[in-house]
Amino acid sequence: MGNVALKGINYETGNDGRSRSLTLGGDVPLAERHVEEGDNDSDDPRGHGAPSLPSQRVLFVTSEIADFVKVGGLGDVSSALPRALAAHHDIRILIPAYREVVASSREIRHVGQLPAHADLPACDIGEMTCDDGLIIYVLLCPELYEREGGPYGTGPGGYGSSGWEDNDVRFARLSLAAAEIGAGHAGLDWQPQLLHLNDWACGLAPAYLHWMGRNVPSVFTIHNLAYQGLYDASRCAALGIPDSAFHIEGVEYYGKLSFMKAGIVHASHVTTVSATYAQEITTPDFGCGLEGLLRCKAEQGRLSGIPNGIDDSWDPRTDAHLVQAFSSNDWRGKRANADYVRHRFGLGPSAGPLFAMVSRMVHQKGVDLVIDAAPHIVQAGGQLVFIGKGERRVEAQLDRLAERYPGAVGVYIGFDEEEARCIYAGSDFLLMPSRFEPCGLSQMYAQRFGSLPIAHRTGGLADTIEDGVTGFLFDEVDLAGFMQAIQQAFSVYHSTELFYAMRRAAMTGRYHWRQSIAPYTQLYQRISEEAGVEARSSA
Numbered sequence: 108m109g110n111v112a113l114k115g116i117n118y119e120t121g122n123d124g125r126s127r128s129l130t131l132g133g134d135v136p137l138a139e140r141h142v143e144e145g146d147n148d149s150d151d152p153r154g155h156g157a158p159s160l161p162s163q164r165v166l167f168v169t170s171e172i173a174d175f176v177k178v179g180g181l182g183d184v185s186s187a188l189p190r191a192l193a194a195h196h197d198i199r200i201l202i203p204a205y206r207e208v209v210a211s212s213r214e215i216r217h218v219g220q221l222p223a224h225a226d227l228p229a230c231d232i233g234e235m236t237c238d239d240g241l242i243i244y245v246l247l248c249p250e251l252y253e254r255e256g257g258p259y260g261t262g263p264g265g266y267g268s269s270g271w272e273d274n275d276v277r278f279a280r281l282s283l284a285a286a287e288i289g290a291g292h293a294g295l296d297w298q299p300q301l302l303h304l305n306d307w308a309c310g311l312a313p314a315y316l317h318w319m320g321r322n323v324p325s326v327f328t329i330h331n332l333a334y335q336g337l338y339d340a341s342r343c344a345a346l347g348i349p350d351s352a353f354h355i356e357g358v359e360y361y362g363k364l365s366f367m368k369a370g371i372v373h374a375s376h377v378t379t380v381s382a383t384y385a386q387e388i389t390t391p392d393f394g395c396g397l398e399g400l401l402r403c404k405a406e407q408g409r410l411s412g413i414p415n416g417i418d419d420s421w422d423p424r425t426d427a428h429l430v431q432a433f434s435s436n437d438w439r440g441k442r443a444n445a446d447y448v449r450h451r452f453g454l455g456p457s458a459g460p461l462f463a464m465v466s467r468m469v470h471q472k473g474v475d476l477v478i479d480a481a482p483h484i485v486q487a488g489g490q491l492v493f494i495g496k497g498e499r500r501v502e503a504q505l506d507r508l509a510e511r512y513p514g515a516v517g518v519y520i521g522f523d524e525e526e527a528r529c530i531y532a533g534s535d536f537l538l539m540p541s542r543f544e545p546c547g548l549s550q551m552y553a554q555r556f557g558s559l560p561i562a563h564r565t566g567g568l569a570d571t572i573e574d575g576v577t578g579f580l581f582d583e584v585d586l587a588g589f590m591q592a593i594q595q596a597f598s599v600y601h602s603t604e605l606f607y608a609m610r611r612a613a614m615t616g617r618y619h620w621r622q623s624i625a626p627y628t629q630l631y632q633r634i635s636e637e638a639g640v641e642a643r644s645s646a
């Protein structure tokens with residue numbers, strides 16, 4: 108057995124070359140992990156401790172889904188979470204019929220129709236069935252959704268509401284369609300018992316149900332509170348929002364109409380995607396002006412955090428996107444991916460660590476800090492690759508960085524899932540100094556692929572990274588704090604045994620969607636029972 112230590116962490120190597128354990132301070136086990144390949148998933152398809160509660164008919168409403176259109180993490184969640192929940196529920200999805208959806212080779216059967224309402228046009232509902240049986244309802248309205256460009260606009264809008272000029276109409280139409288399906292008004296032969304709505308683009312759905320006088324329970328999940336869907340108050344009439352709703356207890360946010368606030372106010376329950384972010388958004392630093400309302404929801408027991416997971420496709424042993432598969436028993440594939448990434452990004456061969464950033468390039472993600480840290484990383488013998496899309500100014504800064512450090516910094520401005528997977532697989536460290544991070548999927552993907560995240564201790568990053576065990580966390584979002592964590596990463600990198608122990612620990616992270624089935628099932632059950640009680644008492 109070997110034994111090395113860094114900052115209070117003792118590391119023991121097992122004789123069999125497979126079992127490892129990490130302890131803090133040498134005494135108290137912080138995380139004892141027996142690293143066996145393949146032990147990270149439960150055999151129980153219904154999930155860890157999934158309760159034997161009744162199955163529900165759920166309509167999962169989203170503005171992006173990785174099967175067709177993905178801007179960021181919401182696309183991944185929309186593709187994976189309903190599939191995990193389908194083990195226990197009759198769950199179907201509603202998305203706008205974007206150009207990519209209509210152009211896909213899947214058959215779309217027309218199954219429903221919705222009339223115009225205020226300035227929201229009439230539309231049809233199509234149904235498509237995925238290979239795995241998942242049913243997706245698509246909202247057919249070519250004038251709103253069939254366009255060249257992203258789901259929110261052509262620019263660096265991210266989840267923003269300010270991309271396409273008619274985004275208020277586009278996503279009010281989606282919200283109203285969800286409400287109409289929920290109310291049984293769409294002519295479908297299927298009616299959900301509850302709606303599961305995601306982010307600002309679906310925020311008006313529970314509000315429309317409320318204005319219709321329909322008691323359909325709903326979960327509203329906040330993936331990112333910073334994007335709120337704010338519009339001029341004068342747009343209310345066009346969107347079919349009653350005048351009486353425009354007040355501080357309703358959809359008004361400092362004189363504007365807020366889709367996000369509508370969802371929070373009117374949904375039966377609000378969730379967000381990690382326990383820490385659920386707490387953070389009740390404070391002024393993270394609440395984006397909605398902290399008072401969210402605190403109130405929390406006090407009523409109507410705000411909770413259910414962490415995201417990752418799906419089976421993120422497995423370095425089987426991922427066909429990788430240059431070569433690998434596992435914690437065989438690192439040759441990891442090295443082959445690193446060679447590919449270095450070549451692909453024009454970097455020279457190096458014995459130093461490869462740092463990566465895979466991200467929407469926006470202020471939230473702290474890319475400015477990474478740009479400031481880059482010269483220090485290069486000077487210390489590291490290399491850096493960036494893949495991302497976002498604010499034009501940031502993209503230009505990244506291009507300049509690559510020009511300044513040829514052979515040491517590589518940049519790809521764009522979105523490419525396959526390259527992103529190779530980068531997770533090939534890199535040694537993932538940089539994620541996010542100012543806030545509701546959950547974050549990238550750090551989980553990186554861990555799974557043996558790349559240690561270096562991240563700000565916030566939101567889901569704080570919940571999914573064990574500092575010094577499965578990655579590195581720093582407390583203040585400033586260059587000094589970030590650099591300290593980077594320096595720690597360098598010293599771990601040069602302490603080979605510890606580095607490989609951390610890699611192995613990171614790769615066994617138990618972040619699977621199956622773990623979300625039980626908490627969502629309990630929540631669905633609770634809000635359905637409450638809605639039933641309410642209906643009986645008002646009958």
Ligand SMILES: Nc1ncnc2c1ncn2[C@@H]1O[C@H](COP(=O)(O)OP(=O)(O)O[C@H]2O[C@H](CO)[C@@H](O)[C@H](O)[C@H]2O)[C@@H](O)[C@H]1O
Nearest residue numbers: 179180330466467494495521522523527545546547548549
């Ligand atoms: N250029 C590129 N090419 C290819 N892939 C790229 C890419 N840029 C980013 N990605 C991918 O986009 C996804 C990003 O997901 P994250 O959850 O990390 O952040 P995001 O801020 O988008 O999500 C928001 O919603 C999710 C879901 O709830 C929360 O986890 C998160 O905290 C919140 O900010 C990952 O799958 C990543 O690999």
